[in-house]
Amino acid sequence: MVGRNRRTVRDLRRANRSVVLQRLYFDGPLSRFELGPATGLSSGSVSNVVADLLADGVLEEAGNVDSDGGRPRTLLRVAPGSGHMIGVDVGETRVRVELFDLALTELARAERPLGPEGYEVDVVVGHIRDAVTEVLTAADLAPERLLGVGIGVPGIVEHTPDRGAVVHGQTIGWDAVALESLLRERCELPATVPYFIDNGARTLGQAEMWFGAARGARSAIVVLFGSGVGACVVTPEAEDGRAVEGGHLTVRVGGRRCRCGALGCLEAYAGAEALLGRWRETGGRPPEGAGQESALTALVADPDARDLLEETAEYIGAGLSDLINLFQPERILIGGWAGLRLGPALLPDIRRHAAAYALRHPAERVTIDLGGLGPDAVTVGAALLPLADFFTHGGRRAAPAPESPRPAWQAALQERAPR
Known part of the structure; x- marks a missing residue:
């Protein structure tokens, strides 16, 4: 044998x-x-x-x-034209889809805003389907030439043998959504084109590790601040990074209720949605008709919001201190559209509070900075998922797994299972 x-x-x-x-x-x-x-x-x-x-x-x-x-x-x-990838960012306000060649040159882009229906599954799947078709048409690219479609989503992603990637997005109302199966059913891509679905914070972390401010680090944490908060942890034991629910670290016992239903989560204080709610409670007035991104820009510029921002910096620093104590990284990067807006104003205070709350030895070893790739980094990181698979297979497209009948013992156990 x-x-x-x-x-x-x-x-x-x-x-x-x-x-x-x-x-x-x-x-x-x-x-x-x-x-x-x-x-x-x-x-x-x-x-x-x-x-x-x-x-x-x-x-x-x-x-x-x-x-x-x-x-x-x-x-x-x-050769840049020897392969193409699609990256998808299922964000808080829009679904963004970009088509890249192997050199990560953007060939086409499409966006679909998320309206009042928000994260309704059928709507998101339809947006992805339509935007993928749009970018392929714009670039005049046959779908068979794709190495794959990478998708970054909020929530925990479970990879199952029968339904593919299943998303548990508690804060957006997704309960075990079989996203990969739904895309297979409704998108007009050949069966030979694989889907790679992962947490959006992990795709952000992948991009920063390969091309951004985390490149060269052996251990790093990339924190994504948007409407919510997520994080990707890269260690020598997990070189490809793993998503952690950093937004649901408890920073205040019995504190504000988070979108997840718990009390005192970091996301309930530092996520853009919650932060804007706290601003309104203190008399803040976002511009008429402004979306989250414009409203957050106005908040940062409001001199009357200084105390609120200083308090937010302390909550973020306290949350980062937990990550420092747990993982002892070389670098922490703050990214995501909200993080990049808040970071320049809050970074010195965030560093100070993180050092104050963390153990001295790991706190002295870590640097805390902004991400280096801008607000599109989640989409780029999603496109890196099929590219990484291409590398793993030595520059060849992965062959689809052949379908085979279930072993007899599996069928027997299924029949005996209680109904």
């Missing part, structure tokens, strides 16, 4: 393709000579892998560079 951990030749070839592809993606263009020490592969392995990737159209030549006394060396890079 073959041991479970024994790698096949196919596994080794895929791993070699993956390491070469990723090195060229993040550090290219590079020559074959440079790829050897950069990847740890032998010159023969590099030559074979590069030949395969060139033949597949995943790599392309990018000019020459002079060598010491020898022939000029050919530079290689990932």
Whole structure:
């Protein structure tokens, strides 16, 4: 019997393709000579892998560079047009969909506002379906060329064997919504195009780790402030990051009621929706007809709201101190559209309060800054989900899992289950 951990030749070839592809993606263009020490592969392995990737159209030549006394060396890079990804941000006020090539050049964008019906499942699914069709049409791209559709959503995402990604979004009224199955039923994409659905804070964290202010850190926490609050934690044990419900840390016992139903959550004080409600309670007047984003801008500029903002900074600092004590990160980044609006005004106070509430040793090691990728980072991070899968498979599209009948023992247990 073959041991479970024994790698096949196919596994080794895929791993070699993956390491070469990723090195060229993040550090290219590079020559074959440079790829050897950069990847740890032998010159023969590099030559074979590069030949395969060139033949597949995943790599392309990018000019020459002079060598010491020898022939000029050919530079290689990932071919931007060899793959395309769609990123979807199911946000608080809109559904944003963007189409990218492999170089993350935006080829098309579509947005659908969320009206009074809010997060009604059928409405959100319809917005995603229509916007995906719109961006593909605008770019004149056949859907078969997609590596996948990445989607960032609020809430906890459970990946199940029978229904795919299921979303538990307590604050938006989603109770075990089988989002992946619904998209499969209603979107006109080929079965070969996979969906990658994850928490929006995690997709933000992925983007910041790959290209933003968290790049190079071994451990980081990226906190998303929008109408609500979420966080992504990246540690050496979880290099791809994992979403945590940072907005539902208790920062005040018996405090304000949160959208989740509990009392005293960070989100009940620092989420944009709750913060604007607190401003109105103190006499704040948002501009007539203003949405959340415009209203929050007005709040930050209101001199009479200084005490409210200082109190909010303390709540945020206290919440971050819990994350510092629990995970001891090198960096904390504040992102999301609300975080990027509040951050410039509140960051010094947030740092001060986080240090005061956290244990001294981890607090002295962490830096707290703003995210570096702007308000579109969730969409970019969502598009990175199919790109990461492309890398994992060595630059080949993942084949859909074949459908197979359930084993007899599973059917027997199902029949015996109480109804």
